[in-house]
Amino acid sequence: MPYASEAAPLVSVVGVTKRFGEMAAVDGVSLEIARGEFFALLGPSGCGKTTLLRMLAGFEVPDAGRILIDGIDMTDVPPYARPVNMMFQSYALFPHMSVRENVAFGLRQERVAKPAIRERVAAVLDLVQMGGLGDRRPHQLSGGQRQRVALARALVKQPKLLLLDEPLAALDRKLREQTQFELVRIQEQVGITFVVVTHDQAEAMTMASRIAVMDRGRLLQIGPPSEVYEAPNSRFVADFIGSVNFLPGTVRATTDRGLLIASTDAGLLRVAGAGATPDGAEVTVALRPEKIAMSRTPASRHDNQCTGVVREIGYLGGFSLFRVALQSGAVLRVSLPNAERSAATQFARDEQVFLSWTSGAGLVLVE
């Protein structure tokens, strides 16, 4: 199919596998990326996300499967002939060229006319707010400035697809947060499809419209940030995205309001939402720390409640983290917002507390 309609995906990865020796770095991954998306590949180091990105760029050739970009099979097309540009983790700015020459490099390869090059380089440098520094050499720039130049160099050819390999990893925390929003602004402005590789789940959730979670070469879940966070499909995804408590249990009954699950740690649990889970099945209830309420007296309205003892308190400013030991010995992580200035000192160590949560707070994972 030589042309593609607007509705067709920009990128189709079909059953792609890449082996390095015995180990499969990417193992039978299929996914589609729509036009204009800000797509994130998320996973721990060594999960294959960078290998997948490098296959999109053309630096690695898959052992099996096809990669289509804009409806055209790009599997065996070399990197210099793909409508794809990449921003490297190390930025890979050419040290023997000025900022302007770095950005112009790609256009010069296309034999764009000199005045047009000058115009486009100036425009893209303005876009990343580096307009005044075109004559500098890369080693005369700060980390944040280099990052902007690398982005400008990748954007200037107006690729159909822009790949970003850990774009913010080399920046300090404050700058990273600011740059996340900046990247989203630029992406919306230029309308190019972005695929970003990151190991930082907060970064992926802030920027991406959809996230693909990978582990050991396999694609585990793909969806918008809220879906991946609130409805993870496996223990790995639940644990990797954010913080989570796992309560193992056995399904006792299925009611019209959800499941009743017997947990050795927290008694009988009520979890909303029905699944095709037969009675007697061994399941795990995943419960996010911020979805648990904590009080000194029993809660008046609740679906689930148990008692415990505060073991540790971590004060993080905006909220506090508590590790609460249940009677079974299991420890639940609970986070409470510090809504008032005195809130931080509300609970003391070794204090007896009541934990409660609604039936909509937990999620049943079958594995």
Place this chain on the structure above:
Amino acid sequence: MSAVRVVLVLGYVFLYAPIVSLIVFSFNASRLVTVWAGFSTRWYGELWDNDAIRGAAAISIEVAASAATAALVLGTAAGFALARYRRFRGRLLFLAMVTAPLVMPEVITGLSLLLLFVALESWIGWPQGRGIATIILAHATFGTAFVAIIVQSRLAAFDRALEEAALDLGARPWKVFLVITLPLIAPALITGWLLAFTLSLDDLVIASFNAGPASTTLPMVIFSSVRLGVSPQINALATIFVVAVSILVVTASSLTLRRPQR
């Protein structure tokens, strides 16, 4: 002065006193090398008029420049093979063979090359006798080893992402090599060439084995004339040599030490 300083100074004296005295006596007015009779540049003048030495110097420079250039091409290729192809059949053997001339006694290298050239002449009629060409080939052999090691270590520290970025931006592989790789490893190439040049200029043993009647190099002239008694001319020549080689070595090592800009 601390004890460390004293040891350091003694070390320098041990290493450089002979060279300093050689340089000082090259400006001696007396014909006797051991007696100081006032400052003079007379020997430099006589050296300039000595046709044998000027001829030998020209041959030495021709040999050194040709050998260094040949070593640069071969050594760069070898350095790339070692740095870029981490796994191929016989890589270890290749590494050992490339670096062997660094540790091989010069007498062995010289003799083996001589035997090779003699055998080649009887088999294929080339090279006809020994001369400048055979010395160039011999010097290129060990120069290649030095260039290969320098280029390999430079490439080992090379960020491959730079080449990938250029490919990604639309440059074809040969263009990437010309406009990205080559400029960035240029210091290593210059260093390697200068080192090969210097080593060729200094070499006596290998050159003696492979020289013919019309190919007497400068070290060979010095060595043979010293056997007939030391002339202050040789002091003057040696001084020029020391200065020239120092300049080359300092240039080479300052290029090597310069950190690749990030």
